Amino acid sequence: LLVTDPLRVGVVGLGRLGRIHAENIKNRTRALELVRVADTLEEVARSAAAQLDVPWSTHFDDVLCDAEVDAVVIVTPTPLHASMIEQASAAGKHIFCEKPIAQDIESAKQAVEAAQRSGVQLQLGFHRRFDPDWAAAMRRIEAGELGQIYFFRSTLRDMEPPSLDFLRDSGGIFFDMMIHDFDVARWMVGEVIEITACGAAIADPRVAEFNDVDQGIAVLRFANGALGVIDVSRSAGYGYECATEIVGSRATVRIAHGQRFNVEWLTPGASTTDYAAGFLERFPQAYLLELEDFAAAVRDGRPVRVNGHDGIGALNLAIAADRSRAEKRAVPVAPIQ
Numbered sequence: 001l002l003v004t005d006p007l008r009v010g011v012v013g014l015g016r017l018g019r020i021h022a023e024n025i026k027n028r029t030r031a032l033e034l035v036r037v038a039d040t041l042e043e044v045a046r047s048a049a050a051q052l053d054v055p056w057s058t059h060f061d062d063v064l065c066d067a068e069v070d071a072v073v074i075v076t077p078t079p080l081h082a083s084m085i086e087q088a089s090a091a092g093k094h095i096f097c098e099k100p101i102a103q104d105i106e107s108a109k110q111a112v113e114a115a116q117r118s119g120v121q122l123q124l125g126f127h128r129r130f131d132p133d134w135a136a137a138m139r140r141i142e143a144g145e146l147g148q149i150y151f152f153r154s155t156l157r158d159m160e161p162p163s164l165d166f167l168r169d170s171g172g173i174f175f176d177m178m179i180h181d182f183d184v185a186r187w188m189v190g191e192v193i194e195i196t197a198c199g200a201a202i203a204d205p206r207v208a209e210f211n212d213v214d215q216g217i218a219v220l221r222f223a224n225g226a227l228g229v230i231d232v233s234r235s236a237g238y239g240y241e242c243a244t245e246i247v248g249s250r251a252t253v254r255i256a257h258g259q260r261f262n263v264e265w266l267t268p269g270a271s272t273t274d275y276a277a278g279f280l281e282r283f284p285q286a287y288l289l290e291l292e293d294f295a296a297a298v299r300d301g302r303p304v305r306v307n308g309h310d311g312i313g314a315l316n317l318a319i320a321a322d323r324s325r326a327e328k329r330a331v332p333v334a335p336i337q
């Protein structure tokens, strides 16, 4: 019998997703142990800590100074990610950080270099790579079963948008939402060399006040010759939906199934199914599996499966898409040095 110690972690940022990461670590795995939590809002930190039965703090520094903490899980607002990666690196803590890694390439590079210099692991929160459906499809793609890839299509729709306060800090739809599909595109098909994107602020025109949109489309040209289309919506209304399709010379793969249950309800002349209401409901396994895989990488001293370079690669595509939308033209994607 091989017994390994869990990776001891502190979770910082206890909002929509941070709370889920903390609950997963506390209650649903033996690969990680929740040592402490932090949030600048005292009431948020205090109530999460009471529920999870761990010490709390309003300062990230308290997590970094805790010798019991091997790794930090960063789930704070996006503008803080890069600097928190740097601080955690300096403190010698391994890092799991939510997407996007940063909002500009220079900060992202500095963060990745800081982690490398300190010899700590850095994994980005592209959870879809760990979802059993996407992972199963990818295993067959890696085995060559698609043949030559012709076409990539990916869709991400929220039922309703997050708060305006969240959106204001999010970096915009390409950085916050489509970044997941950019990662899937790079992972499943390969590097993208050109992007043409557009967007519209229709469902809630107030997002235009901070130069954002709530519907977005991007057309991709991949280095291997394949084409791609991504469409994202903040406000699909009917439910949360996330789907990817890849057409190849030998096969086509479709990943969808956003239904809450695998039930179709048939009545005269109609058929209905339930949809998941949001990402937390659609991806419960992925949010747990990504953390367990991070812990395994740290434990075994092997590379993480979504590294800092992947964080920069997806960010680079978001920047190109945003520029394409602003300048109304196809934008070549500059390779990252």
Ligand SMILES: NC(=O)c1ccc[n+]([C@@H]2O[C@H](COP(=O)([O-])OP(=O)(O)OC[C@H]3O[C@@H](n4cnc5c(N)ncnc54)[C@H](O)[C@@H]3O)[C@@H](O)[C@H]2O)c1
Pocket: 012, 013, 014, 015, 016, 017, 018, 038, 039, 040, 041, 044, 058, 059, 060, 075, 076, 077, 078, 080, 098, 099, 100, 125, 126, 127, 166, 176, 279
């Ligand atoms: N992978 C995914 O599917 C996914 C889903 C949702 C959010 N996210 C990412 O997770 C991050 C958080 O998103 P959210 O929806 O949970 O946001 P949120 O606004 O609900 O929560 C953020 C929390 O961080 C706290 N906070 C702010 N500054 C802090 C600081 N300096 N130290 C400690 N805590 C601080 C806030 O008080 C808040 O409780 C974002 O970067 C977002 O892009 C990823």
